[in-house]
Amino acid sequence: MPSITLEIRNRSGLHARPAALFVQTAMRFEADVTLANMDRDRRKSSSARSLLGVLGLGVSRGHRIRIEANGTDADEALASLRAMVESGLGEPVVGEAES
Amino acid sequence: MNRVLHGLGAAPGVAMAPPWIYQPPPSRGGDRLKLDQASRLAAQELEALARRLRDAGRIEEAGILDAQALIAADPELLQAAARAVAAGNRDSEAILAAGDEQASVLEALDDELIAARAADVRDVAARIARLVRGETPPSLERRSIAVAVDLPPSVTAELDSQLLVGIALEAGSPTSHAAILSRALGIPAIFGVTGLLEESARASLLAIDGEAGTVAIDPDAADRERLDAAITARRAAEAEDAKLIDAPLCTRDGHRVMLSANIGEPWQAAPAAAAGAEGIGLFRTEFMFMGRSSAPSVAAQQAAYAEALTPFAGRPVVIRLLDVGGDKDLPYLALAPEPNPFLGVRAIRLAEKHRPLLVDQLRAVVAAAGSSHNVHVMAPMVGDRADVEVLRELVFEAGGADADLKVGIMVELPAAVVLADQLAEAADFVSIGTNDLTQYLLAADRTNPALARSQDPMHPAVLRSIRSVIAAAHARGIPAAVCGEMAGDPDGAIALTGLGIDELSMDPRSFGRVKRALARVTRDEAALIAERACNAASAAEARAVVAQPGQLAEVAP
Numbered sequence: 001m002p003s004i005t006l007e008i009r010n011r012s013g014l015h016a017r018p019a020a021l022f023v024q025t026a027m028r029f030e031a032d033v034t035l036a037n038m039d040r041d042r043r044k045s046s047s048a049r050s051l052l053g054v055l056g057l058g059v060s061r062g063h064r065i066r067i068e069a070n071g072t073d074a075d076e077a078l079a080s081l082r083a084m085v086e087s088g089l090g091e092p093v094v095g096e097a098e099s
Numbered sequence: 100m101n102r103v104l105h106g107l108g109a110a111p112g113v114a115m116a117p118p119w120i121y122q123p124p125p126s127r128g129g130d131r132l133k134l135d136q137a138s139r140l141a142a143q144e145l146e147a148l149a150r151r152l153r154d155a156g157r158i159e160e161a162g163i164l165d166a167q168a169l170i171a172a173d174p175e176l177l178q179a180a181a182r183a184v185a186a187g188n189r190d191s192e193a194i195l196a197a198g199d200e201q202a203s204v205l206e207a208l209d210d211e212l213i214a215a216r217a218a219d220v221r222d223v224a225a226r227i228a229r230l231v232r233g234e235t236p237p238s239l240e241r242r243s244i245a246v247a248v249d250l251p252p253s254v255t256a257e258l259d260s261q262l263l264v265g266i267a268l269e270a271g272s273p274t275s276h277a278a279i280l281s282r283a284l285g286i287p288a289i290f291g292v293t294g295l296l297e298e299s300a301r302a303s304l305l306a307i308d309g310e311a312g313t314v315a316i317d318p319d320a321a322d323r324e325r326l327d328a329a330i331t332a333r334r335a336a337e338a339e340d341a342k343l344i345d346a347p348l349c350t351r352d353g354h355r356v357m358l359s360a361n362i363g364e365p366w367q368a369a370p371a372a373a374a375g376a377e378g379i380g381l382f383r384t385e386f387m388f389m390g391r392s393s394a395p396s397v398a399a400q401q402a403a404y405a406e407a408l409t410p411f412a413g414r415p416v417v418i419r420l421l422d423v424g425g426d427k428d429l430p431y432l433a434l435a436p437e438p439n440p441f442l443g444v445r446a447i448r449l450a451e452k453h454r455p456l457l458v459d460q461l462r463a464v465v466a467a468a469g470s471s472h473n474v475h476v477m478a479p480m481v482g483d484r485a486d487v488e489v490l491r492e493l494v495f496e497a498g499g500a501d502a503d504l505k506v507g508i509m510v511e512l513p514a515a516v517v518l519a520d521q522l523a524e525a526a527d528f529v530s531i532g533t534n535d536l537t538q539y540l541l542a543a544d545r546t547n548p549a550l551a552r553s554q555d556p557m558h559p560a561v562l563r564s565i566r567s568v569i570a571a572a573h574a575r576g577i578p579a580a581v582c583g584e585m586a587g588d589p590d591g592a593i594a595l596t597g598l599g600i601d602e603l604s605m606d607p608r609s610f611g612r613v614k615r616a617l618a619r620v621t622r623d624e625a626a627l628i629a630e631r632a633c634n635a636a637s638a639a640e641a642r643a644v645v646a647q648p649g650q651l652a653e654v655a656p
Contacts, residue, residue: 052175
């Protein structure tokens with residue numbers, strides 16, 4: 001099953017609006033997407049379609065998340081989520097100049 | 100006036116209208132709609148509300164409702180509800196129980212940014228339960244002041260913003276949805292009003308004053324007239340101030356003084372910038388630490404500081420280290436009660452016993468500052484150079500050495516005035532806190548109304564102290580600011596400019612009147628006024644000097 005591991009670098013982590021954006025992105029695809037927080041409890045995973053599940057992983061800035069996708073458009077889903085996370089999920093990415 | 104209740108002013112302004120009382124619907128009556136249908140309907144309602152708010156420019160609230168729409172259709176929530184149904188609950192009870200369960204999961208995470216979403220989960224569950232029971236959403240029928248214990252977002256979002264003229268709550272907090280709504284609409288709000296619902300139930304008219312924090316029940320004809328006049332006068336003053344937003348703070352002959360804002364919560368930064376602030380001269384940080392059972396996490400603090408920094412990117416923002424102890428107690432610090440709190444273990448004096456608390460705060464500041472070079476930190480209650488060294492050690496421990504933070508002090512102790520030359524040597528900037536300085540210098544309790552005459556910062560002893568602090572700062576090539584109420588007082592602003600102050604930091608609501616006041620004098624006139632005020636017999640006489648600059652010719656040297 002294709003998977004990627006990404007570091008969360010936007011200012012407030014997978015909280016509220018960033019998490020909602022993440023879930024909305026995952027919902028655009030057929031593939032079943034799950035994620036786990038590698039820096040908290042890596043055995044606990046959540047469907048990326050559940051905002052409550054994603055919030056419940058407690059992902060803060062600096063945490064790494066592992067995303068798995070299963071389905072016909074799994075690769076596209078992962079590419080899309082990667083781009084979303086790397087762009088900061090609607091927030092400035094800490095470590096780069098903020099203005 | 101028949102009866103006046105008191106609370107905390109949460110948003111300024113005056114409004115008069117009949118009360119509209121919101122009470123959460125009681126849970127009785129049969130279920131009309133299936134849970135899955137109600138959940139879909141709730142998600143659709145929330146999406147539509149979010150769109151409407153976004154179109155109206157209410158972006159912050161729209162974001163909350165987008166997240167709520169996702170929660171309404173969330174598989175985890177619906178599975179939890181299905182479990183509760185299987186256990187024998189009615190659908191409407193099951194969804195409420197599921198909301199509670201899921202909210203508790205978030206609250207248990209020990210991450211307050213996430214825990215704050217628990218209220219949204221419960222609110223969504225209440226909306227679904229309402230749909231299941233077939234109840235109609237709340238709505239206003241005429242211009243009204245909303246009255247409630249608290250207003251959840253599902254209610255604030257539904258209310259017609261054209262008809263809502265004010266909010267008064269028995270509970271409520273500055274970070275609540277009701278607070279966000281009142282700011283977005285620019286309507287007055289008052290929170291923490293005890294006995295409000297009971298009094299309002301019988302009232303046909305309420306008058307609320309967001310600055311005074313008062314709710315008048317059934318005001319009589321004379322009061323109504325007075326309030327109408329106040330509303331008209333306020334609108335006129337706002338229109339005058341609006342014309343000056345882009346004008347700099349300067350004397351008639353063009354001598355500039357930096358104009359900064361005092362804020363007590365991060366959301367106030369954006370409106371301060373819009374009102375023409377050149378920076379934040381005082382960001383009080385107590386708001387995050389009060390009214391809770393443990394200290395806020397570094398991440399939560401960082402997010403709050405970052406919110407205040409964003410609208411002022413590149414411009415100076417002064418974050419004041421936590422100023423608690425004494426009269427402002429934090430239960431989780433277990434501070435010993437003190438007979439004389441204003442002379443007690445406050446502010447930087449907490450560094451001895453509660454070092455991690457202050458280091459964590461500075462860590463959050465350093466993280467929020469990121470690569471910005473204009474973030475300043477400032478310690479209150481500094482009394483000698485050793486205190487400045489403590490502050491620098493704390494900043495170093497928090498990793499601030501690489502972050503290029505400017506480190507400054509508040510001058511509010513007489514000791515700091517006496518040692519101003521030493522302190523100016525050790526600090527990067529000084530900011531004079533005229534409220535406490537006046538209290539300590541004149542040995543007059545700020546809260547004792549019998550001492551009013553000794554609580555005026557225009558007292559010559561205070562003016563002379565400020566003069567010597569400014570001189571000491573300038574001799575070391577560092578800037579001097581005033582961040583007390585004196586800065587926003589027209590007389591005070593003129594006197595301070597005459598004394599050579601570099602920056603005045605105040606509540607943005609004072610910007611207009613201070614700009615108008617300073618534009619009436621030249622720099623030389625202000626200097627003469629300040630000189631005479633320093634030689635006055637009392638604060639009252641010093642004020643008379645400012646009020647009658649016509650007499651200046653007589654005192655010209």
